[in-house]
Amino acid sequence: MEFHDYIRAIRKGWIFIVIFTLLGVATAAVLSIVRTPEYQSTSKVFVSVQSMGSISDLTQGNSFLQNQVQSYADVVNTPLVLQPVIDTLGLDMSVSDLSSTIVATSPSDTVIVEITAANPNPEDAARIANAVASSFESAVGNLVPPNAEGVTPVKITVLQAASVPALPSSPNVPLFVAVGTLVGLVIGLGLAISRYIFDTRIRNEHDVEAITDAPIVGGIAFDARTPQNPLVLRDDPRSPRAESFRTLRTNLQFVGVGNESHSFVLTSSVPGEGKSTTSANLAIAMALSGQRVVIVDADMRKPRLADYLGVEGAVGLTDVLVGRADPSDVIVRWGDTNLYVLPAGRIPPNPSELLGSAAMVELIESLEKSFDIALFDAPPLLPVTDAAILATKTGGALLMVAAGRAHKNQVRGAISTLANVGAKVAGVVMTMLPTKGPDSYGYGRYGYGYGYGYGIDEPAPVVVDTDDDTPRKRSKRSKAPVGR
The missing domain is CATH 3.30.70.1130 (EIF_2_alpha)
Known part of the structure; x- marks a missing residue:
C-alpha cells in the first residue's frame, strides 16, 4: 500500500477509529473508577x-x-x-x-x-x-x-521513616486514559486499514486501474430515483447526473480513434450494475448532439430498453435474426430525436446462437453504414456468453462497473471472458458512484459540476404522440432507413 492508500483507508474507516478511541477512553475511565485506590x-x-x-x-x-x-x-x-x-x-x-x-x-x-x-x-x-x-x-x-x-x-x-501518603499511587487516571486512548486508536486504525485491504468490492477508479489498463471513460453517480426515473436526460436534463452522460458521450469520441467500427457493446460483470439505464441515457445524449444513433436491445434474456424508452417491444431483434422481419420495419424512432431503437422482441430459446450468427454480423454492418453510432445493450458477461460473442463483432465493449456492488474478482473475470474470445474492452464506465465520502463522485473529473447545468444548445427531449401532440413518455413509431 502507498501513502495515499492509507489516507483513503483512514478516511473510509474514520468511524471505526472514532468509536474504538472513545471505547478505549471509556474503558480506562471505568477501570479507574472501579479499581480500589492503592x-x-x-x-x-x-x-x-x-x-x-x-x-x-x-x-x-x-x-x-x-x-x-x-x-x-x-x-x-x-x-x-x-x-x-x-x-x-x-x-x-x-x-x-x-x-x-x-x-x-x-x-x-x-x-x-x-x-x-x-x-x-x-x-x-x-x-x-x-x-x-x-x-x-x-x-x-x-x-x-x-x-x-x-x-x-x-x-x-x-x-x-515512611510517612502517610496523601494521594493514591494507583490508579493513575491520566495514565490510564492516555493508554486507553492509544490502545483504542491503534485498534481502530488496524480495523480501518484491514477493512480497506481485505475489501473485495470496487469502490473507486483506483480499484479499477489496479485491474485493467482500459481507460475509464466516465462515471455516473448513484441516484435512488433511477428505478422510477431511468431516463434522467428526459426527466431531469439539468442535473449533474445528466451532465455526466454528456461527458461520457464526449469521452467516447476519443475511444477507438482510427477504428472503422462505429458500434459498441454495453455490458457488465453481473446484473444490477446500471447497464441498461446507462445505455439508454448515453444513446439519448448522443442523439441530442446531432448524431444519428441506433440502440439495440441485445439482451434477449431480460430485455428492458423497450420499457425504459417507452416503445413497443413485441417485435424486434429476434424477428430480424430469424428472417421474420426487415430491420427497417422494426426499428422505431424515439420521439423527434435522432435516436432509433431496435427492441429485443420475443425471448428466443437460443440467444447466444442468434447473436453469433451470420445474420447478426450482417445486421451490425448494415447499422454501422446507416447510423453514425450503434449501441448494443447486452447481458452481463459472467452469467452468459452473449456479450462476449457480440463484442467480437463490434468496436469493443464498454464495461459497466458499479461502485460498491461489483467485486474485484468479478471484474477480472469479465475482462478475462472478453480477452478469451479476442474481444477488447474499449473503456470502463463506473456507475453508482457515491455522492458522499472519500470515494464520492468527482464531478471535476467525470463531469462539469453543479455550476454549469444543461447546455442551451441541447434542448430537453420531448416525446410527442402522433395524434394530439400531447407530451408523453411513449415514442411514436416510424421506419428508419436501414438496409440489409
Missing part, C-alpha cells in the same frame, strides 16, 4: 560498614557493600524479615501475600535500600513500611555475626 509509602535505610581498622579498610568495606547491597535488598522479602512484621502488626495475611505488597530496591552505586509498601489504607502502608525497615535492621544483625572485637561489620540505619 497507596504507597517508602522508608529508606542506610547500609554501612563498621570497622576498627584504618580508613583504607573502611573504604574497601564500603566498596564491597556497594557491590553487595542488592543482596541485602533481596533479604527484605524473605520470611526472616516479613514474619516478625506480621506478628507485630497482627496482619491477617501470609508471608507471600505481604511480600507481594513490598518492593525493595537499591539505587545504582549507593548503599541505600528503599522499602516501599502498598496498601489500600494509607496509614497501614506507612506502618508496614516502617515495620519492615525495623525488622530488616534486626534480621541483618542476626545474619552477620560480630567480629573478634565484638562489632557487627554491617550496620542498618533508618534514614527516612
Whole structure:
C-alpha cells in the first residue's frame, strides 16, 4: 500500500477509529473508577560498614557493600524479615501475600535500600513500611555475626521513616486514559486499514486501474430515483447526473480513434450494475448532439430498453435474426430525436446462437453504414456468453462497473471472458458512484459540476404522440432507413 492508500483507508474507516478511541477512553475511565485506590509509602535505610581498622579498610568495606547491597535488598522479602512484621502488626495475611505488597530496591552505586509498601489504607502502608525497615535492621544483625572485637561489620540505619501518603499511587487516571486512548486508536486504525485491504468490492477508479489498463471513460453517480426515473436526460436534463452522460458521450469520441467500427457493446460483470439505464441515457445524449444513433436491445434474456424508452417491444431483434422481419420495419424512432431503437422482441430459446450468427454480423454492418453510432445493450458477461460473442463483432465493449456492488474478482473475470474470445474492452464506465465520502463522485473529473447545468444548445427531449401532440413518455413509431 502507498501513502495515499492509507489516507483513503483512514478516511473510509474514520468511524471505526472514532468509536474504538472513545471505547478505549471509556474503558480506562471505568477501570479507574472501579479499581480500589492503592497507596504507597517508602522508608529508606542506610547500609554501612563498621570497622576498627584504618580508613583504607573502611573504604574497601564500603566498596564491597556497594557491590553487595542488592543482596541485602533481596533479604527484605524473605520470611526472616516479613514474619516478625506480621506478628507485630497482627496482619491477617501470609508471608507471600505481604511480600507481594513490598518492593525493595537499591539505587545504582549507593548503599541505600528503599522499602516501599502498598496498601489500600494509607496509614497501614506507612506502618508496614516502617515495620519492615525495623525488622530488616534486626534480621541483618542476626545474619552477620560480630567480629573478634565484638562489632557487627554491617550496620542498618533508618534514614527516612515512611510517612502517610496523601494521594493514591494507583490508579493513575491520566495514565490510564492516555493508554486507553492509544490502545483504542491503534485498534481502530488496524480495523480501518484491514477493512480497506481485505475489501473485495470496487469502490473507486483506483480499484479499477489496479485491474485493467482500459481507460475509464466516465462515471455516473448513484441516484435512488433511477428505478422510477431511468431516463434522467428526459426527466431531469439539468442535473449533474445528466451532465455526466454528456461527458461520457464526449469521452467516447476519443475511444477507438482510427477504428472503422462505429458500434459498441454495453455490458457488465453481473446484473444490477446500471447497464441498461446507462445505455439508454448515453444513446439519448448522443442523439441530442446531432448524431444519428441506433440502440439495440441485445439482451434477449431480460430485455428492458423497450420499457425504459417507452416503445413497443413485441417485435424486434429476434424477428430480424430469424428472417421474420426487415430491420427497417422494426426499428422505431424515439420521439423527434435522432435516436432509433431496435427492441429485443420475443425471448428466443437460443440467444447466444442468434447473436453469433451470420445474420447478426450482417445486421451490425448494415447499422454501422446507416447510423453514425450503434449501441448494443447486452447481458452481463459472467452469467452468459452473449456479450462476449457480440463484442467480437463490434468496436469493443464498454464495461459497466458499479461502485460498491461489483467485486474485484468479478471484474477480472469479465475482462478475462472478453480477452478469451479476442474481444477488447474499449473503456470502463463506473456507475453508482457515491455522492458522499472519500470515494464520492468527482464531478471535476467525470463531469462539469453543479455550476454549469444543461447546455442551451441541447434542448430537453420531448416525446410527442402522433395524434394530439400531447407530451408523453411513449415514442411514436416510424421506419428508419436501414438496409440489409
